[in-house]
Amino acid sequence: MITTINERVYALSTKTTTYLFEVLPSGHLEHLYYGPLLPQVTSDEALAFAQKRACECGNTIIYSDDDPDVMLENTPLEMSAEGKGDIREPFIEVIHENGSRTSDFLFQKAEILAKKDPYDTLPGSYGLAGNNHLVITLKDQQADLRLELHYYVYEDEDVICRSSRLINDSDETVTLNRLMSTQLDLTNNDYVMTSFTGSWSNEMNRHDTSLLAGKHEISSFTGTSSSRANPFVMISEKNTSEDYGSCYGMNLIYSGNHYEMAEVNAYGQTHFLSGINPRGFQWVLEPHETFEAPEAVMTYSHEGWSVLSLHMHAFIREHIVRGEWKHKPRPVLLNSWEAYYFQFNEHKLLSLAKKAKQVGIELFVLDDGWFGHRDDDTSSLGDWFVNSKKLPHGLKYFGEKIHELGMDFGLWIEPEMVNVKSTLYQEHPDWTLAIPHTPHSEGRHQRLLDLTRKDVVDHLEKVMSDLFSSAPIDYIKWDMNRIISDAFSPSLEASRQGEVFHRYVLGLYDLMHRLTVKFPHILFEGCAAGGNRFDLGILCFFPQIWASDNTDPICRAQIQENYSYGYPLSVFSAHVSASPNHQTLRQTSLKTRFDVATFAILGYELNLNDLSKNALEEVKQQITWYKQYRTILQEGHFYRTMQKQNDRQEYSWTCVAQDQSCAIGFTLQTLVHPHQPFHTYKARGLDPMKCYSFQNVSHKEDIRRFGDLINSQIPIHIKPDSLTQKVASQFVKLEGEKDYYASLSGASLMYGGICLKTSYTGTGYNENVRLYQDFDSRLYLMKAL
Structure with a gap:
């Protein structure tokens, strides 16, 4: 007012x-x-x-x-x-x-x-x-x-x-x-x-x-x-x-x-x-x-x-994000990048897609390498025609095959860029931001197209429109993998070179506006070498942004928490990837990778064909659970509770349904401290007058986590890292601890909290002990009675 x-x-x-x-x-x-x-x-x-x-x-x-x-x-x-x-x-x-x-x-x-x-x-x-x-x-x-x-x-x-x-x-x-x-x-x-x-x-x-x-x-x-x-x-x-x-x-x-x-x-x-x-x-x-x-x-x-944060989240959801996907549940996707990088063919992709369907994936995304002569990052940007060696039946055929499997089809593009090794650059070398007759400093072997020029924007609109219409495309990942160097537009006079940076952004907005109006059904996801262009301007056109190329869950916990100060969970995505992680080589459990990615728009980015039968079943159960609570996680009220107990720093989050009928809690420990058994989880954002049931999301523990300690409890000796241990671990699983309360007030959950089951401290283990070690996490479910 x-x-x-x-x-x-x-x-x-x-x-x-x-x-x-x-x-x-x-x-x-x-x-x-x-x-x-x-x-x-x-x-x-x-x-x-x-x-x-x-x-x-x-x-x-x-x-x-x-x-x-x-x-x-x-x-x-x-x-x-x-x-x-x-x-x-x-x-x-x-x-x-x-x-x-x-x-x-x-x-x-x-x-x-x-x-x-x-x-x-x-x-x-x-x-x-x-x-x-x-x-x-x-x-x-x-x-x-x-x-x-x-x-x-x-x-x-x-x-x-x-x-x-x-x-x-x-x-x-x-x-x-x-x-x-x-x-x-x-x-x-x-x-x-x-x-x-x-x-x-x-x-x-x-x-x-x-x-x-x-x-x-x-x-x-x-x-x-x-x-x-x-x-x-x-x-x-x-x-x-x-x-x-x-x-x-x-x-x-x-x-x-x-x-x-x-x-x-x-x-x-x-x-x-x-x-x-x-x-x-x-x-x-x-x-x-x-x-x-x-x-x-x-x-x-x-x-x-x-x-x-709640103010900012509500504002962005209601007054920045727009279009058909404003409040639509975002699909669980599988991205092909970390599964195959550039080394794929149609057979490999369809094999991966079939596994994706089996575990409940809703959207299959074909990442970089599908166009031109693109076998690495030195060529073909700007040449947006199908690589017939990799996809001999074409993009339309491949997209239809994905649809026949019951999934949506997505595609990676990087329209703002061009490689010198491309037909487009050979035909229009003047279409890039570069100082004429001067050596150009490149990033990732690519240059930026000059979006200060209307004819370049017109060209990109036509090429992208033809591409989006050529196949049954439901999702586009729009990437931008370098920053601007040698900021100069040959189309502008000398006195106007100070306008290049801003005119580039204006050209970008013009292009995004044209394409999102023309293709309102497509779910666009912004990306710029991860979070290099994570801002409200992009969110006015694209309803979600790839938060970081780093998929390590321990790094991601910090990244996602810090995004949450200004941005809602519904606008950034997170993927469950392989372990060891491709960016850090850190090893983490499939559970921890999922638990962190749950507090974002969930996706997967790993080779499902390489997973064991047990791991595939775990992924299937994860996706089933996520779909059940997706609305809360994507549209609910998100709260951070940074807890420091006994010199132990942890992440603690709560996401609450807007009507306060249900909430999802989360804790993550980075590095374990010896003989620190006690931990309290405190919820946020509940109705203090309502009563809630409380339980942790069930999970199983791998006996290999105990190393040769397992030999102290069994009649035979199993050598660590042996084939025998691996086989035994496939058949013998330990039930994780269970924290359950039938009825607690929202006030007690928020102000007193739950003193959780004791953590393992080296002196014994049973069903009432939590294995809460390096990089371990937990999910908790609270439902109003």
Whole structure:
């Protein structure tokens, strides 16, 4: 809800939060408040929040003789500009034709609109209810420029979005060096900024940085949103936890170079900006043209990170993800990549597909290597015709065979890329981002097609449309395996090369929009060397994203947990792969691999033909169980409970049905500590007044886990790692422990928790002892009575 007080104060309220700013007599916008809901905002409250100014502060700059008490350097603002004394990082940076960098944007008007204006070039949130779109127009009188600040209020999800547009009403050309999407000025410091950084196969490492003085920047300069720094960040008061404390969550609906910056000034105030990374960006704005910044997302919680995450999850599910797959259960898939890599043929694939059907797989995905002359990654990108040596009957025939087995058919593509060894490159070498007559630095033997060019986007639309129509394709994995180097478009003049990164993203969005509208039934999954382009911009077109090429469950537990701070489980996928893992060579049980992948969109990526009969049966049981509780895991409320008991760090999660009728619990231990037998699982998000049954999901234990200890309990001697031990393990399985309670209140499960069966500590084992060793996990089922 948006309300106006005295035509000078604007209050934006959601179910639990209020955002407040006012128009100063000078025409600047002073930020007053963003925090817990204020039941009624009055003029007195706005006056109480406003900074009190009476005289000049030291050697700060006085804005004007008419406003002697306005010093922009220490005023919390809705947007900052250069030249009038505000020396903080600017919201906008414009160079005028005469070389001046001073901007002076002052309030002109405010409008409350019934619905969000459509966007011509950039994706954004949708589904805004009522009169919840506020537009503030500021005008630079000297330069004849207009700056629009857009606010979108999503009441039910406790989210406020912001974006900005610069309109050049003058007859002069100006150069835009930056235009941010949002600014948040807080009147104190001592916050902690949480960011998530990493690299290929090592995405989403959490870092907490104290904001005490100076600047802290999180940004991408890869041409993508980047695995190096995800655009989602949090700013929290010290001592904030999952359940307690004030915190802000910020994200950006953008897939290119982004920028999040927190700056503490000399007065102890915190200044936050988010938007397109100004590094390498420069936009020539001609007379009467408009530049639009991406939309930024903000939420606030005074009840810790769990509630903040729930806000973000609900917002993304309802107002970012769209189309036929918005709330459809996502199918369990098998991807061919780690089974065969490039070394496959039709017979191998169909043999794998038959096994997939037997265990309950719903979607068979043919990954890289099916097209052109693609036997490795040095050739054929851009040549999207079928490799007849591998698929002699063609793609249509193969897809129909998959359908005959009762599964959907999916395909891997990488449309933005081209190999020099390809027909497309030989015909159109000028279609790539590259500096003419200059050596090009490549990644994975490939170059980027120049999506700043409409003819290239038109070509890709036609080629992909022909491909998608040529076979019964139900799913597309859209990959992008390198970052941008030598960022130069021969189609743009020299003065516009600073536009390349952004124009590439605009071309990408145009292409994705065309194809998703034309093929609404296809389930598209975004991928960029794993999580190199995991952002809300992609999710506006593709309802899910491959979170990381790393399928090691221990690595994945951290990656998935950290994604969950800003993204719901329904938008990232996880696969059960082989052991030893192909990325880390770590050995883990099939159970642990499944348990971790359960808290995402479940898939498999291993050679089912190589599995034993017992392992295949275990996979079949896993998939059957997952399908039963898939709706809860993909659409439920997700909670983290980081538990540290007796110096032992563990993962602990709970996913709760939206009606609180059922919940799935999870624990994972990384490394065992000796003689630490006790562990408590505490649920989250249950109805405290309801009663629930509680039990762990049953499993069996392999006798080989005991090594030669087994010889102390049997009359014959079995040599470890021998054929005899292997054969015995196929016939003799130990029942895992059983934790079961017929009726416990939600309150007791959340506040007291379950003291689980004692863990093995080297002094004995029976049916009441848990084998909870290195890399072990458990699933728990709670059902309301």
